[in-house]
Amino acid sequence: MRILLAFPRGFCAGVNMAIETLEEALRRLPPPIYVYHEIVHNRWVVSEFTRRGVIFVDDLNEVPRGATLLYSAHGVSPEIRRRAEELQLRTVDATCPLVTKVHREVIRFAEQGFTVLLVGHAGHDEIVGTMGEAPHAIRLIENEEQADTVTVPDSQKVAYSTQTTLSVDDAERIVSRLRARFSALHGPARDDICYATQNRQEAVRVLAAEADLFLVVGSQNSSNSRRLAEIAAASGIPAYLVDGPHELHEDWFHPDQTVGITAGASAPESLVQGCVAYLRERFDAIVEERVLREENVHFSLPIELRDARRAARES
Template sequence: MKLILAAPRGFCAGVNMAVESLELALSAFGPPVYVYHEIVHNQYVVRSFRDSGAVFVNELEEVPRGATVLFSAHGVSPEVRRAARERNLTAIDATCPLVTKVHTEAIRYARGGYTIILIGHEGHDEVIGTMGEAPEAIVLVEDEADVDRLEISPDSKLAYLTQTTLSVDDANRVIARLRERFPQIESPAKGDICYATQNRQEAVRLLAGEADAVIVLGSKNSSNSQRLRELAAETGKPAYLVDGPQDLDAANFDRDMTLLMTAGASAPESVVEATMAWLDQQFGIEVETRVVRTEQVHFPLPQPLREFAK
């Protein structure tokens, strides 16, 4: 079996920073360390940290007063920050700086009297945090049909923002519809979809044509991983989104196939290696790594943890 291994794949700079933050917090303060929501949307990562003493909570009321809480890479709303202060929690903010950029843009547009159209997925942690910055000014749309249903005065000051992990193609279709309906709509000088999301999507778009099937390593609740699977499926190839080799069925593959494998931005390289080992055991593999982009982005640790870094 030929295995084309896409690069870049797996952890992005924001996920690296968040994961290292939680590792340092566990080392420096000892367990339990409380984390508001999943540190990243990957079941392997969450399970590993839970085994190491991290306690993931969905409500700050679950965190003992005066304890330390770490905010995940997806960001939180001002209301969550206020609640943390009221409970006298020491908050370590591991929000990805690219998500923080979107929050800052939302605040700026809201203060300028704009109605903000946020393109994103309802219920996603990142969207909840962004909308919390200016709930009275933000309207969420997921697709072109949502844009068509908008009832906004044609003379309104309008701007759009996007969730960082969207499909570039899907977002562009929604943006095009917004511009058709509202020619005056404004946007940030630099787009919001993160570099890692775009790079991983570009690799699948360029390489899927050479493969008989595509494996995307990532969890079902990972937006960027779901987009990779959808993008692969749009090429007409069978596309599988799995947490790891335990979720694959050998009956779907054979030795004569060429597979493309990639990993979402929150999937660790150890899962890539485990999946390669499973494929090699089942079929024997010849691996070809294909580098589409080179990434050298690094984000600094949250200030409270920098003294503990090696």
């Protein structure tokens, strides 16, 4: 068996920053630490932090007045920030800067009187947060059919933005339908689909052409991980989205296969290595890492924690 290990894979700069933020909060701030929604969409990461005393909530009514609350990498709506202020919470914002960029974009379009067609998945934490910035001006577009039928008050004042973790190809299809309908359609100056999503999708697309089967390490509620599995499957091979080696089934594999492996942006490398070890032990697999692109993106910790860290160093 041959394993083609995709690179880039796994943690992106936004996930690294969010996890490091929570680590710093655990080190420097009084417990318990509350987090609004999952810090990143990965079961293993969330259960590890839960074991260490972090409390994840989906409703601010579960957070006591004056407590410490982290906003996850996916961002929150202004309504959540307002409610947190009312509850006098000490907040730390671990929103990925690339999500914040989309928030700013939709605010700017809405202030200029545009209707914003936001391409994304209903109910995803990121979309809920972004829509909350200008609910009166945003229409959610989930598929090509909705792109074909959406109505707007003024066809000369229409813009689009997208969720950061969409399939590049799906998003392009939807946006081209919108362009065909609205000739004056405005868009973001730079892609909203983030570098990490694009790079991981590109690597899967290239390697799937050589593989007999693809494993994507990631959780079912991770949008970018699901897209990776869909892209691999679209090339006509079996593709499995698994949380880790414990979900692998021996009868999926044959000793003479080429198996592609990648990981979504929120999946830890230890779980990837667990899958590699599983195939090595059972099928004597050899590993080839394929580097499709280098990544050198890094985001700083939120200002609230940089200050706490500096104060601790100086004391």
